Amino acid sequence: MNTVYATSANVAERRLAPPSLAISTVIFALRPSESSGRPTLWLPLVRRIREPFKDMWALPGGPLQHDESLQDAASRNLRETTGLAPQYLEQLYAFGGLHRSPAQRVVSIVYWALVQPTEAALADESENVRWFRADRLAELAFDHNAIVDYALWRLRNKMAYGSIAYHLLGEFFTLAQVREVYEAVLDRQLDPANFRRQIKGTPEIEETGEYLQGGKHRPPRLYRFTGTPGLGPDNRSTP
Amino acid sequence: MNTVYATSANVAERRLAPPSLAISTVIFALRPSESSGRPTLWLPLVRRIREPFKDMWALPGGPLQHDESLQDAASRNLRETTGLAPQYLEQLYAFGGLHRSPAQRVVSIVYWALVQPTEAALADESENVRWFRADRLAELAFDHNAIVDYALWRLRNKMAYGSIAYHLLGEFFTLAQVREVYEAVLDRQLDPANFRRQIKGTPEIEETGEYLQGGKHRPPRLYRFTGTPGLGPDNRSTP
DNA sequence: TTAGTTCTAGTCATTTTGACTTTAACTATC
């Protein structure tokens, strides 16, 4: 979305040129809310340093290079802008409306990623890269608000079926932490006892002998996720 | 997939040129199987008339024109190749592997469509456009076998959740016909009584006062689908 | 030692699911 096929063509020539192709990524991570301290969804945005939409916040992205696959391009600009390696990365949608960008036509293939909080804490932040709460975004450049909305919708949807919540957690976690992820993403309270029964029913989750120490109350058992990310035609598996 | 950005550039220049962008479509319709007479999934393919993959069968597709949205491009080449207007059209995936096409890099944004059998029966067929059973395809051009496999996987998945089966049927249908669609797509038998109970539980289905006459046995009641297609960020709704 | 909190297991009524039975309504054939 940031860079387009460099050319000195004038406007008339641009109309005939093929649309330029860009890759962008919506990156989700959990961070404790400033107010409640409970985990909430955050995402990193970059400040645009040129027109169009100069000085507005936008999704990280860039052009597709000729020697990288779509997914590689997404990984790369994720790494370049935030320094992060995603735990989960999947194609979201190809956006190709006629007027997404003034002056020239841009088709954006957008990916979405989940990163673990330990990673997310290390993420680069600077004048031009900052994390925002996913549910409290200002007006973004291009059609990026709509893209984020769609990414959130997909995340909630996947969460309801697939086993995706674990990619927002570290290697070991308690069942209460899993529940907090669900509560943060679905934005509603869940009954702890029933939730635990359900989660324990899934085979992709494994008890460890360890317990989380240092809490204020009875130490909860730690679990580990043994499933695979899997999805999409590139690496297929779930709904 | 068929046409690429026209240029007289040589190979070295092509490596630096941006990938060309194409739109293709996987079109599903039900047709009675030749053997059993039961409905089965079919799709139209076009014969390639030039290199690469000359004379092989491929998904209908073409370049994206500068004044049409992605979905419009898909509708258009669907209409141009088969004369069909789809009942349902949704983006499937953007395929952008490095070696999908020899010589130059092509990124294909693929749509999938469902058409009603009445429409499908009228579809143009010619020397270079022919319908094939979806589960018995020969080797296709490019990575089109993989694309069809993925489209089938998505169709089965959507069928299991959303209310998509109706788009393969006409305006009025019996519950047994709906079951046949499920059986054809999911490729397994379903209990008629339980299936009926489940379908009648969904609100998007409406009884008409009519009955299907002319059958050999008790005339079944006709129903109508009242839901909306809806999906994707362009027209949002279901999983 | 006690109060407070969370973790964990379990109970119970309700709903959903899968396998199956029964009756209704029509056609074709005797």
Added chain:
DNA sequence: GATAGTTAAAGTCAAAATGACTAGAACTAA
């Protein structure tokens, strides 16, 4: 015109899943 054959449609029943809730276990903080 009765009857056998077939599908439509409704209903039964046990098993499984779900939602609301209770209770004991295990820890910390006071």
